[in-house]
Amino acid sequence: MMAAGYKRPESLQKRITGYCPGCMHGQVNKLIAELLDEFGLREKTIGVLPIGCGTLSMMNFNFDLVIATHGRAPAVATGVKRSAPDRFVFTYQGDGDLAAIGLSEIMHCANRGENVTVIFVNNSIYGMTGGQLAPTTLVGQKSTTTVQGRNPKEVGYPMKMCELISQLQAPRYVVRRALDSVPNVIQAKQALKKAFQNQLDGKGFSFVELLSNCPTNWGLSQSESLEWMRANTMKYFPIGDFRNEEAAL
Amino acid sequence: MPVISVLKECCKSCQLCVPVCKQGVLAVGAETNAKGYNAVVPQEGKKCVGCRACVTICPEAALELEV
Ligand SMILES: Cc1ncc(C[n+]2csc(CCOP(=O)(O)OP(=O)(O)O)c2C)c(N)n1
Ligand code: SF4
Ligand code: SF4
Numbered sequence: 001m002m003a004a005g006y007k008r009p010e011s012l013q014k015r016i017t018g019y020c021p022g023c024m025h026g027q028v029n030k031l032i033a034e035l036l037d038e039f040g041l042r043e044k045t046i047g048v049l050p051i052g053c054g055t056l057s058m059m060n061f062n063f064d065l066v067i068a069t070h071g072r073a074p075a076v077a078t079g080v081k082r083s084a085p086d087r088f089v090f091t092y093q094g095d096g097d098l099a100a101i102g103l104s105e106i107m108h109c110a111n112r113g114e115n116v117t118v119i120f121v122n123n124s125i126y127g128m129t130g131g132q133l134a135p136t137t138l139v140g141q142k143s144t145t146t147v148q149g150r151n152p153k154e155v156g157y158p159m160k161m162c163e164l165i166s167q168l169q170a171p172r173y174v175v176r177r178a179l180d181s182v183p184n185v186i187q188a189k190q191a192l193k194k195a196f197q198n199q200l201d202g203k204g205f206s207f208v209e210l211l212s213n214c215p216t217n218w219g220l221s222q223s224e225s226l227e228w229m230r231a232n233t234m235k236y237f238p239i240g241d242f243r244n245e246e247a248a249l
Numbered sequence: 250m251p252v253i254s255v256l257k258e259c260c261k262s263c264q265l266c267v268p269v270c271k272q273g274v275l276a277v278g279a280e281t282n283a284k285g286y287n288a289v290v291p292q293e294g295k296k297c298v299g300c301r302a303c304v305t306i307c308p309e310a311a312l313e314l315e316v
Contacts, residue, residue, distance in 0.1 A: 006304040006314040008256060015259070016284055017309060022263030026308030033310070182269055182305045222263045 009033035011042045011062050018056035022222025024179040024212040028092070028121050029057050031189045035196055036063065036088075045088045048077040050102075052094035053127045071102020074109030077116045088199060090117040096126045099135040099159050106165070113170030113204040117195045120161060123212040124233055131217030135159040138236055143217075158236060162209050166242035171205045173198050174243040178211040178234050180226045187239075203245075211237055251299030252315045253291050259311035260288035266303035266312060272296055275303060275312075 008014065011033035019025045036042050045063045049055055051070035058065050068076040073091035081089040098106050098120050106118065125143055126132040133143040133150060136158050140149040150158070166174045173195055177188035188210055195206035211233050213225035220228055253274055260282065266275050266289060274297050278290035288311075291297070297314075304312045 004301075005251075005299075005316045006301060006312070008259070008310040008313060012310055014256075016261065016282075017259075019261075019308070021261035021286070022265055022308065024308055026310075027306075030308065030310045182302045185305050222265055223268065226265070 009037040011036040013060055013062050015059070017060050019053060020216045022213070022215050022225065023053070023127075024123075024210075025053050025057070025121060026060075027179050027185060028119065028210055028212070029060050031185070031192055032090070032092070032119065033061065034189070035192055039088075039196060039200070041088045041196075044086070045090070046080050046084070048073045048080065048089065048091045050091070050093040050097035051128075052097050054092050054094050054097070054121060055128070057092060071097050071100070072105055073097070073102065074105040074114070074116070074118060077118075078109055078112070078114050081114060081116050085115075088196070090119055090196075090199075092119050093121065094127065095120070095122045095124060095134045095136040095161075099161055103135075106161075107168070110165045110171050110205050110207065111168050113172075115199055115202055115204050116206075117199050118205070118207045119192070119195075120207065120209040121212045122161070122209055122233075122237065123214040124158070125214050125217050127214045127217055131214070136161075136237075138232055141232070160237060162207065162242045165207055171207060171243050172203045172245050173206040173208075175207070175241045176209040176211065176237060176239050178229065178239050179213070180211070180229045180234065184239070209237075211239070251297045253297050253303065254313050254315070255288055255290065256311045256313065257288040258282050258284075259309050260286060261309055261311075262286040262288060263308065264289070265306045265308070269302040269306050271300075271302075272298055
């Protein structure tokens with residue numbers, strides 16, 4: 001069987017992104033846009049953007065958007081979805097946005113089982129502000145605020161958000177995927193598809209963590225950053241399903 | 250026959266597509282786009298088999314595939 005062709009999705013603007021070359025934020029934007037096209041949801045979607053490099057997707061996405069204040073995207077998405085339940089509502093959040101300043105908002109949104117989709121782009125650093133320590137920075141990983149590398153004695157261990165959120169009762173789907181390779185990008189898209197379908201079926205809260213890169217602040221080339229993910233990020237943050245109700249049935 | 254085309258003005262020359270193509274179809278071009286990036290260019294004489302590896306890894310949706 002011949003594989004299908006590929007066209008740049010309509011849910012993306014036809015212009016160059018603001019991301020650094022090889023940054024997988026672009027990949028996440030692309031996968032979301034492909035799925036919105038495939039589901040025919042472009043005209044029904046309200047995306048809730050974070051503060052961080054993810055904010056740059058406002059210039060890339062071709063559908064309605066709200067930019068929340070730092071970390072508050074899950075609270076804003078709650079309000080949007082509850083007042084317009086016929087809209088498809090997702091949040092797009094970095095690890096500083098979601099796991100640091102927005103920790104309370106994400107936990108309560110998940111705990112309430114809001115019928116929204118949260119897309120968590122974990123590149124284990126504060127990208128936009130120049131590479132400071134994030135709650136997800138790996139032990140030994142250098143950042144501008146931990147120049148010798150993360151020392152758990154001083155700043156604790158990296159936080160595993162899927163593992164934390166899957167302790168709550170309400171979430172329906174909590175999974176982690178990685179964007180380091182062609183097969184893993186395909187898997188990531190399947191997870192997003194399932195999370196989107198859950199919302200359309202009114203099933204409640206879905207959380208998809210996507211392990212990503214930041215070649216600029218990691219000080220690596222684009223391809224080295226993907227290798228670094230495999231050798232480091234993906235060892236500490238295992239890909240897998242932490243809550244998948246259908247699979248458990 | 251499958252054909253790959255490059256949306257030249259969207260390419261940032263991150264070059265992630267170059268090694269994933271086992272057919273050697275894609276290489277960095279000599280010309281820069283409006284933003285100053287050397288967009289990748291499909292190479293004459295190389296045969297695309299339509300495997301989708303490059304369109305999957307491209308973070309810019311800058312490659313299109315016609316089958
Ligand atoms: C209230 C507030 N505090 C701090 C900042 C500065 N700030 C902007 S983006 C950011 C962190 C972004 O990191 P992350 O969420 O990991 O996203 P990335 O840029 O890595 O994708 C910070 C601290 C801000 N804009 N607002
Ligand atoms: S600073 Fe890092 S996260 Fe931000 S666009 Fe550049 S590579 Fe991506
Ligand atoms: S579709 Fe496959 S064979 Fe064709 S250019 Fe892309 S990676 Fe190469």
